[in-house]
Amino acid sequence: MADDKKLTPRAKDFSAWYNETVLRAELADYSPVRGCMVIRPRGYGIWERMQRQLDFMFKDTGHQNAYFPLFIPQSFLAKEAEHVQGFAPETAVVTIGGGKELEEPLVVRPTSETIIYAMFSKWIQSYRDLPLLINQWANVVRWEMRTRLFLRTLEFLWQEGHTAHATEQEAEEEARRMLGVYRDFMEGWMAMPVITGIKTDAEKFAGALRTFACEAMMQDNKALQAGTSHNLGQNFSKAFDVKFQTEAGGTEYAWNTSWGVSTRLVGGLVMTHGDDFGLQVPPFLAPIELVVVPIWRSEREKSRVLETAREIVATLSAWERRKTGKLRVHLDDREGMKPGAKYYEWEMRGVPVRMEFGPRDLDSNQAVLVRRDNRVKRTVTLDSIGEDVADLLSIIQTDMRVNAFERREANSIREEITYDRFREVMEGNGGFVYAGWCGSTECEAAVKEETKATIRLLPDEEFRSAEAPTRCLKCGSTARFEALWAKAY
């Protein structure tokens, strides 16, 4: 970076800013393998907290973790027609094992529906075995042509839930329920507001009946598909013969769902909250919530300041909160580094609150708290430091979500607009446009072709406009749906 210590202003080149933020905050690095990414300890620390919370939420909804093989016989993929069509072009295939050509090539899983439903058919006999609620944490491989750190890598780490149910309605409810869990996590923990809804046929998962999704707006006004949940109907259970005996004594195919989120969420976090100073991590997910930077001007001051600083850190580290546990505090007592340098470094890493503590504070029994999000400084007394820090953190968590929400709404268009105007918007700053759609694949494809914008989803009722659009954005005929149009990652 040489002398240029500031990050690239994101307005100029968002993509370069994103890359640099991720690399400089040491979240990830390029690997020697093209298109693959190494997640470094700092990036994993954030992901780990996400994973822990998600895992808790899955257990809370009755799901159990299991682990299925990395390799899938090639023929398995072919059993579901749409599925193989969707995934075959982007699979990595193993043809040699132990130095010998394999009789049947093995596909490195791009997703695990096929191998999991093959097992489900052995495990499910009766309606009493249902619902079967399974989750797997695993890495998968999709041979993408172009990759970006966290957002699209050849190999990525994710969570995939797979469930089997006795009725169609139950499967639909499950797919919806898990979409709600994702939404709660993204908004509550990541402070990243999302729009939920249903995907069009062109965008749905290969092999699904219906795909639901959460779409978030990044700071370049592009949409990020942050999580998906699929109602698979009986497509896979028919392909893999997942049958069960009903209470009445007949035989039925099971109804399946699958749903997943990936380390892409870390990319979403960076692109939602990052700024020109670097990363910004919401308190709930921050591996370090508060960093204490001690300041001294002499050896004598140093020992006095450090001694008290250590006491403060000890007190704060023991501070227990109801929902989010103990305060995660770090004392930066590195020597030979000026306080200012430490400030910039922790700001770049996104630690939500910094405490400056020097001789002047020591003498007056106080400390200075600085928020990462708006860099506002406040002097507080040490007597109530625990409450003050905990309160500030929860305020920041809320403010980050509200700011992201307001930014999204400020860049959304809900008035009925002409197609020419729409094209202008997409060529300019972009954004979320809620507009009518006649329901034809032709209109959808034409808009994509001409503007690069796609229907991200047909929003759920609570996200729809007060006045439903009347005409299709593209052809002008009667609108059958309200669609969310945007350019996407």
Added chain:
RNA sequence: CGGGGCGUAGCGUAGCCCGGUAUCGCGCCUGCUUUGGGAGCAGGAGAUCGCUGGUUCAAAUCCAGUCGCCCCGACCA
């Protein structure tokens, strides 16, 4: 796979047109002085210039090939 750009120390680069084994900054190591917004001085370590071949007395530099990366498209979470 098309179009553009780039490979020189851990990172970022100068030098290339006009051949003579390498510039500067950050970082790193040692010492002293520093520390309320990115420290200063002194000393030091670190590069077979992506790889292969060719031209030449001599190649980072010229020529050919090759590999890799980044950006823009097509594909996609």
